[in-house]
């Protein structure tokens with residue numbers, strides 16, 4: 001069943017209702033239960049996020065009961081370990097044992113166009129700059145040029161740190177997925193829409209990661225070298241020596 005792209009659905013423009021944020025949520029950041037959109041993201045562009053799952057058969061389709069806000073699987077903690085390179089900042093930790101390949105939470109934020117005018121060059125929370133398994137420059141949908149920035153609004157996923165300097169390797173990764181959202185046009189009242197989620201890494205061929213992520217362990221992804229190289233360039237330009245030190249340390253690992 002192909003989505004009807006002639007007329008975008010106005011019902012999807014609704015702003016999600018406010019929810020009580022999880023403990024330790026940064027008060028200056030808006031807590032989201034669904035992604036929001038910059039004015040530059042037209043309804044027509046948004047409708048392109050809606051695809052029949054048969055278009056991308058390998059992408060996981062998440063049942064709506066897996067998407068719970070706040071997410072009970074994780075907790076946000078301020079890092080106090082001085083050896084941790086993000087000491088003093090927040091990190092995302094497993095609130096219970098998470099098995100390999102399991103879904104943790106969606107990467108929520110403000111969806112924006114990848115044009116210079118609609119991108120915040122200072123954001124540390126833009127998927128545009130983070131490398132995922134599927135794409136070198138993942139975005140939300142690189143074909144239509146959309147990405148997600150959680151610098152001003154997001155959910156727990158914005159607290160996920162990079163593994164460099166913390167652990168030997170990541171234990172989680174970003175993956176493309178589909179979720180079901182309400183549709184006025186479909187007989188069943190639902191359609192599939194593209195999202196990016198954080199998932200526990202698979203056990204691996206040798207089963208080395210079969211333990212998944214233990215309760216209390218920090219959830220760590222790889223932002224990719226490009227993220228840290230970008231930070232290094234920006235830090236050099238701004239003469240921000242602390243940012244430069246962190247970026248160089250991450251690149252050395």
Ligand SMILES: C[S@@+](CC[C@H](N)C(=O)[O-])C[C@H]1O[C@@H](n2cnc3c(N)ncnc32)[C@H](O)[C@@H]1O
Nearest residue numbers: 085086089090124125158159160161162163164
């Ligand atoms: C997406 S945020 C991660 C959450 C962040 N720690 C917070 O409290 O909001 C990305 C920023 O976290 C910090 N960070 C994440 N992983 C790091 C690492 N391995 N080493 C140093 N800083 C890290 C950097 O400041 C980076 O720009």
